[in-house]
Amino acid sequence: MTPNTDTNAKSPFAAIHPALASAIAAKGYSALTPVQMAMTNEDHGDADLLVSAQTGSGKTVAFGIAIALTLLGNGARFDAAAAPLGLVIAPTRELAIQVQKELEWLYAAAEVRIATCVGGMDMRNERRALDRGAHIVVGTPGRLRDHIMRGALDLGAIRAVVLDEADEMLDLGFRDDLEFILGAAPEERRTLLFSATVRRGIAELARTVQKNAVRIETTASTAQHADIEYQVMLVRRDEREHAIINTLLDTDSASALVFCHTREAVRHLTARLANRGFAVVSLSGEMAQSERSNALQSMRDGRARVCVATDVAARGIDLPNLDLVVHADVPSNPETLLHRSGRTGRAGRKGICVLIVPENRRGAVRRVLALAKLTATTRAAPGIADIEARYRRRIIDAAASAAPPNGEEVEFVAELLDRVGPERIAAAYLRQQLAANPVPEELVPLPVETLDSKTPGRDRRSADKQASVREPRGPDLQDGVWFTISLGRKQRADPKFLLPMICNAGGVTKRDVGKIKIDDTETRFEISADKAAGYAKQIRQPGSLERGIMIAPAGEMREKPRQVKQKFKQDGKPPRKHPAPSADRGKTAKHKSRKPKRPA
Template structure:
């Protein structure tokens, strides 16, 4: 594999001149006077017939880039496609939304070529897709599972394929599509071009490239140490039980017209969406369990401005491009740098500025800084906006709106004069202020953090000679004394996990993680321990309506009894193991008995 790093200067003398003439007119009509680094790299004559392994930042214009890359392969010297007998090109994407977005983008890129594009994605009517393939298509865009179905049913013929593009290849591997990809590519001619586009090129991608490509050229369009210049990163520290309050206040304090909030699980998406809607936000959700029509409606409401906030899981939001998205909030801390970069790449696209906010509980600050360091990103540490800060922001918006208002026209002048005469300017201004303030949701009250918590810490600290060691943290978990046991109706069958359950347990009863002891996950339920001094108030809090999501229950369990496993209990009620019973010694100490269950002989 040859590695090449092209010049990332995005202002060549005439960037459009090197593009296939059939596409150049469409790009000029769209106002493309400059190309992004990845798009510019695809105009290189050295790459024209080569297999490519391309790494580029999310939101860098990859769809237009691989459209430029495959144009000459599909069209040759012609400016228009002929009859659509069998597909000439294939684009594979990990999700339905990304596949549909790619199809829309390539529609205008190849508009002058009279191209016919067919989409094959899960969740859509397979009969309509089959009829579209029968009518003929020059280019097919689809997801791995659905493409494999069409090939297996002999509805999709890849014998004439000249170029295959794998978009977001790293995500397809993460979703377990490797077998499908190898099956699909095995049905295509061996002399095809294969282009892999990925935000990161880790070991799995390199191995896939060796399997499906021939002498691929490695194209890195951005330096690995370069931070996306159009995205401002903020690390927002909050107290452990005030994470949702901080999300609400961040949305209220922002002037963004469109925001995307990321959560780890579907349950967290449902819960946070319901919370935001109850607070007056125009919010929609996006998760894998939703039907395709629901997902399409949610995205359309974001595009046309009916919704301002979209709460989504990582997979559901992969590859979507929302216009004017200038705020990304990580409600749950990303577990790795790849996830952080993919999430954040939804904003700061195509030259637009964006803000990425990581909502980080105090005890997770170290983990957040490690993820940022691994992603080679720099973030500003700040506290969540408070009530006074948000209300000051509201007033500034009101002043700006009043100052930018036009003078009354002829039809309004008489009534304005009457209002001034009968009511007076002060009362009119007061009425306007109250009306505007009432239209905004009330911000949440947040506990202030100490000033030293917001200071940037070094990665390590040397203890001075004679300095006492700081006391260790108070133990928690099985060592909790006198704790009270509760039961929550989620277990292994619901994929319950301590990382997911702990925030839910704390939020439901208004306690912190320090107040939660051992957690025991069973098949259909989970038992957990609450400290004795908080148990009574916790029991009262969980009885309040709205403390938990619909269908989930928490009830007192009393003292925990050991779970039967192979006939013998392994834990005491306090969670500790009982002492091991010592067997009576054998009569002959020099030759231990081979049968452990044999009783020693009694002495005569």
């Protein structure tokens, strides 16, 4: 490598090949990431490297720096392209194409020619590109092997090979392909192996394809993803999708990535979000390359805000301004968690990772976080009130930041104010803006507990006892009036059936109901101050409630009727508006209908 001639230079670019240093400076880099700094170490020389670095740490630029001297020597630019000098192998099409784009600007001053060989693209176009000559080839294992076997790709002049995301290539079953490709390259080549983790399979591969590799670890295992804030959102099992929708609505993120385990789950959730008004695209292995490219471009240019993807399809992709990752399904292992989450918090940017966790999966997420050596805060799923408050703040901010009317608008604005008035104009603007936003989902609030809580998801009675104080279901009522209903935990009271009963009894809507607090034998709830008087009058009308159930202003509840206690002792079920026919009557009728006739 030709270092900067100023030995006292303190620039982080001093030890980088000059052809690359100028490109990095022009790109706006003020500092290098740890893995990039490690690649500037001249002591490595032409040694093989086994590098572990967290996802999103700038590895592409790092290995571009590392192989520059090997490919260029002391020259400022490449000679005419003939047989490839460098080979980069990536696990997925998206990552390979991304690597190509990164290396193109990094080596632009060196007049590099790069060819890509990836599955899903036209092999004839790739072969023509190889025939024209390339200094660096970037590809996926299967397609590279095909070109070698067909005689289109000659690796006889290769000086350096990079295996990017090597752990993922092993997980996808590419080991045989990798060994075949490397077997076609000269033995005196350099081999750089980059992986997020160096587990047993990676170590075995390194011993097979590398010689006396220098081990480089650029981040401590206890400091993984320092730029990512991890949040766990505990939800009921049947409200997972509602929580995902509200999480996406309760953020100012320019773009978000939602991970699912299966292709079917990706299709289902994408359709659900599209129906709710989200600008959403999807990525899965069943999609054609053109579809996947269009989806990524939609995210990059802002036409789409949410991408729903499987792990494999999203492996290695880099989306600008991605600051929110949502795990719709709990990751099955720490590697999956780290790779998914690593799509955000990249190259010094901050990111948020939210794990949507059904109650019965609490133990699983605790184990995965512990194995990944990560800590997470537990938060409640955002409710309707939270999201609507955010909507209103956005509307006010947008109006406050709007430019004053220009010359062509002044006259019409004056006419509007004169004929309509400012209040009606503001109301029309408010309704228009609110209508443009997806409607949030209603969620049953759960208590915010730490993951160390021992409440098993299958023990609903235990969970209900800890959930005696419920968060507001509707707006935050400042002067709400408290009422009491004669149902509690012993009657298995649950907000899912309590809330409709409360609303129907007093002729109010869900948004007029504030906090709901479930105790052992009764439940207290808030009604907005402007509806409280009418509510108190309505609940006194005959037929407003099921027989045996009472609602009264707090403090005025009389002793509950004996028949209600007796009913719940017998079947332990919530009250029903239309009681089922007596079981005894049903059996008697059935018995009579089947009674054989007495012989004559």
